[in-house]
Amino acid sequence: MSGSERSSMLSVRGLDGWYGSAQALFGVDLEVGVGEVVGLLGRNGAGKSSTFNAIMNLELRSSGEIFVAGRSVAKRTADQIARAGVAWVPEDRRIFSNLTVRENLDLARFACGDREPVGVDELLDSLPLLDKLINRKGNQLSGGEQQLVAIARALVPRPALLLLDEPTEGLAPLIVEGIADAIARLPELFDVTIVLAEQNLPFVTSLTSRVYVLETGRVVHAGPTADFAADAELQDRYLSVSVA
Amino acid sequence: MTTIGRRFPVVTRSGVHVLIGFAVVAVLMPVFFGGSPLFTWTTAAVWVLFAMSTSVLFGWTGLLSFGQAAFFGIGAYTMALIHENRPETPGLVMLLAAALVAAVVAAVFALFALRTSGAEFAILTLVLAQVLWLLTYRVSWLKGEDGFHGLFSVNIISNPLTSDLDLWYYTIAVVGFCVWLLWLLHRSTAGMAMRAVRDDPWRSAALGINVRRVQVCAFAVSAALSAVAGALLAQGQGVVSPGMLSFAISGEILVACLIGGMSRFGGPILGAIVLIWSQTLISNLLHDSSMFVGLLLLVIVIALPQGLVSLPGRVRNRRRASGPPSIPPAPTGSLADESVPDGSPVSAGDEEALR
Numbered sequence: 115m116s117g118s119e120r121s122s123m124l125s126v127r128g129l130d131g132w133y134g135s136a137q138a139l140f141g142v143d144l145e146v147g148v149g150e151v152v153g154l155l156g157r158n159g160a161g162k163s164s165t166f167n168a169i170m171n172l173e174l175r176s177s178g179e180i181f182v183a184g185r186s187v188a189k190r191t192a193d194q195i196a197r198a199g200v201a202w203v204p205e206d207r208r209i210f211s212n213l214t215v216r217e218n219l220d221l222a223r224f225a226c227g228d229r230e231p232v233g234v235d236e237l238l239d240s241l242p243l244l245d246k247l248i249n250r251k252g253n254q255l256s257g258g259e260q261q262l263v264a265i266a267r268a269l270v271p272r273p274a275l276l277l278l279d280e281p282t283e284g285l286a287p288l289i290v291e292g293i294a295d296a297i298a299r300l301p302e303l304f305d306v307t308i309v310l311a312e313q314n315l316p317f318v319t320s321l322t323s324r325v326y327v328l329e330t331g332r333v334v335h336a337g338p339t340a341d342f343a344a345d346a347e348l349q350d351r352y353l354s355v356s357v358a
Numbered sequence: 359m360t361t362i363g364r365r366f367p368v369v370t371r372s373g374v375h376v377l378i379g380f381a382v383v384a385v386l387m388p389v390f391f392g393g394s395p396l397f398t399w400t401t402a403a404v405w406v407l408f409a410m411s412t413s414v415l416f417g418w419t420g421l422l423s424f425g426q427a428a429f430f431g432i433g434a435y436t437m438a439l440i441h442e443n444r445p446e447t448p449g450l451v452m453l454l455a456a457a458l459v460a461a462v463v464a465a466v467f468a469l470f471a472l473r474t475s476g477a478e479f480a481i482l483t484l485v486l487a488q489v490l491w492l493l494t495y496r497v498s499w500l501k502g503e504d505g506f507h508g509l510f511s512v513n514i515i516s517n518p519l520t521s522d523l524d525l526w527y528y529t530i531a532v533v534g535f536c537v538w539l540l541w542l543l544h545r546s547t548a549g550m551a552m553r554a555v556r557d558d559p560w561r562s563a564a565l566g567i568n569v570r571r572v573q574v575c576a577f578a579v580s581a582a583l584s585a586v587a588g589a590l591l592a593q594g595q596g597v598v599s600p601g602m603l604s605f606a607i608s609g610e611i612l613v614a615c616l617i618g619g620m621s622r623f624g625g626p627i628l629g630a631i632v633l634i635w636s637q638t639l640i641s642n643l644l645h646d647s648s649m650f651v652g653l654l655l656l657v658i659v660i661a662l663p664q665g666l667v668s669l670p671g672r673v674r675n676r677r678r679a680s681g682p683p684s685i686p687p688a689p690t691g692s693l694a695d696e697s698v699p700d701g702s703p704v705s706a707g708d709e710e711a712l713r
Contacts (some may be wrong), residue, residue, distance in 0.1 A: 172560045191565035201564075208561040210554055217550050224551065225566025270565060 122184065123148045123275055123307040124169075131168040131331070132159075138164040138174060139331045146275075146309055149182075149301055153216060153318040153339060154311040156328035157353060162311035163205055164331065166277045170202050176294040183274055196225040201273035204282045211253035215244065215263050218252060222270035229272045232304070236267050240303050258289035265296065269304050276300065279311045280313035294320055315353060319343045327352045329358055373541040380534030387530075388523055396522050398592075400529045404591045407533045409614040409626035410540055411583030414535065416612065417620030418549065419576040420556030422480045425487030426584055426609050429460040431603030432490070433585025434592040436460075438506035439499075449512040449519070451595055456589035457582035464581030468574045484605065491603040512593045516549030523595050532590060536583055537627070543579070544623055547674040552576050615657050619665015628666050632658070 124146040131139035139161050146152045155160050168176035172192050180188045187195045196202075210218055216234070223231045238245050244266055251326045255263060261281055266343055268276055278297065282290045298321055300306055318325060318339060325342050328336035329352055335342065342348055387399050408430060415421045434454035440452050471482040495502045512519050519525050543549045554562045555572045563569050592598045601607070610633065618629025636654055641647040660666055 151448060170564050172564060191568075192560070193566050193568045196564055196566035203565075204561065208558055210557055210561075212553065212557070220547055221550055221554055221562075221567070222565050223547065224568075227566075267565070 125181040127179040131174045131176040151308040151322045153325035154320035160328040161331040197227040199274035201268035202277045203264045203268045207260045209252035209260050215247045222267045225271035276306050276308045374537050376538045384530040398638050402631045403529050403533045405630035406627045408587035409630035411580045412611045415580040418552040419600040423483040424480045425483030428487035429581035429584035430588035432460045433588030434598045434602050437589035437592045438598040460585030461578040461582040465578045468577040479634040491654045503644040594624035619667040622667045625667040
């Protein structure tokens with residue numbers, strides 16, 4: 115089912131973005147329906163993280179329309195966007211290293227707004243590894259553990275929309291499988307819509323129904339994930355890295 | 359502290375150990391010290407509060423202020439003005455008024471100043487302190503260079519402070535109470551938000567934390583307690599002068615924080631005590647002591663960049679390094695079982711638990 119057939123969770127229209135005077139995004143359009151898991155594919159520097167930064171109104175200046183569950187968030191500050199139900203797990207996870215996992219989770223309550231936060235018990239049921247980690251400090255966690263904590267922290271305020279930026283980066287294949295399993299359960303367990311930025315096509319294929327492909331800050335392809343995964347020429351054009 | 363925390367989590371959560379610590383110090387000091395040394399300890403206690411309040415801004419929230427003396431001075435002048443107009447006002451009420459005035463000034467100032475950051479913000483705080491310092495000369499009722507004298511008859515619940523011992527108990531009780539409040543703040547979600555804003559403002563904002571509001575609150579809390587410290591010093595020493603708003607005071611309190619270290623809650627406490635006692639002892643021995651105090655503090659800051667609180671850890675590490683080699687047990691999940699391209703460690707147990 116495409117984003118247009120469902121009620122819309124995320125609608126981005128004509129999104130431009132600049133780092134200083136350098137333009138990074140050029141008229142990006144995205145439509146994501148409620149409950150969907152949608153992929154955002156592209157090489158390094160294609161504009162995946164910039165798109166998320168623009169949605170969260172962080173780090174870069176942007177213009178264009180951004181609607182979350184039908185409400186415009188384009189002119190809001192990052193904390194207001196978070197309280198409006200958008201959670202972002204950045205590429206580098208950004209776990210607070212001097213705080214324990216429990217304290218990291220506690221901080222996420224600021225984004226709750228009127229919503230009841232997800233309790234630690236509920237998180238532990240859904241993500242059992244957290245149980246072992248709960249009293250450890252952020253700087254005592256492995257890459258996979260940090261990723262899990264970052265996802266758990268994002269879920270605490272019961273977001274309607276979760277932006278996951280390269281959750282597999284730097285992780286060993288076995289850990290990636292575990293992360294994929296955890297992400298696959300999230301829409302059902304937490305009633306959350308997910309946009310997943312990645313370069314790892316098998317990972318995206320296993321989790322998403324549709325993909326947008328970005329190149330140099332523009333959407334260059336949109337369609338079912340299965341079609342993209344079956345088209346070697348498209349993959350070669352937009353994902354492979356030329357050595358020459 | 360960590361051991362106590364593990365064994366008695368309720369004690370550390372409620373900060374009972376902080377109160378007990380100050381109570382023990384309050385009782386023991388007069389046993390060992392009297393007269394001038396006890397007065398020096400009283401002054402050090404005031405600086406402990408000043409350093410802790412500065413640490414809320416500098417250490418916890420990551421905002422460098424070169425003008426913290428502004429609030430120290432506001433506290434002292436507020437106290438002096440109340441004393442001059444209504445000398446019967448209880449001392450604690452004067453402290454409360456000082457805190458409120460400073461908090462309001464700080465909140466209004468911060469709302470504008472925090473549109474900048476980093477060095478610009480630090481310069482603006484310096485400008486604020488300098489403007490207030492100038493006002494003490496320009497506004498006639500602030501009495502210029504002479505300032506206020508003879509503020510000794512401060513009433514504490516209808517009884518005046520009459521001796522160094524009274525002053526000590528009064529000062530340490532106020533300081534202990536304020537430090538206890540800071541402990542509770544440090545442990546609270548608001549305290550964590552301050553540290554989160556310091557470490558990563560963007561990430562904090564994305565977590566729904568209103569970064570500006572947290573910074574303004576930290577600034578107001580820091581200013582209020584700096585003002586209490588200033589008012590306490592004025593009550594104890596009986597003198598309020600423009601020097602309390604000077605850049606030298608702002609600089610010294612930052613140095614106290616750096617000497618003690620801000621990686622732990624109690625670092626600034628240690629720094630303030632070392633600063634006041636080194637100033638006192640060296641000035642007793644040498645005519646021109648400032649340079650030697652400066653050199654001593656420079657050596658401490660260079661030798662221990664993380665402050666004196668890092669000393670026990672350093673000693674432990676050195677002992678461990680000089681001891682027989684041993685293979686430490688790998689903590690669960692910390693790892694190095696498998697390296698990954700970005701260097702993030704991967705736990706051998708990760709994949710099992712992730713499923």
